[in-house]
Amino acid sequence: MTFVAEMWQFLKARRKVWLMPVIILMVVLGGLLILAQGSVVAPFIYTLF
Numbered sequence: 001m002t003f004v005a006e007m008w009q010f011l012k013a014r015r016k017v018w019l020m021p022v023i024i025l026m027v028v029l030g031g032l033l034i035l036a037q038g039s040v041v042a043p044f045i046y047t048l049f
Helices: 002-013 015-035 042-046
Strands: none
Touching: 002 015
């Protein structure tokens, strides 16, 4: 959790807070791809990309 706090402080100090939605979206999509790798839903998710 300290990584998230340090990242937030870094983004706030550098005035790059607008990057936070992009980072969150990348983490969510990455997690979705990792979780769906071995499931039956994988063919449907891969059609999105």
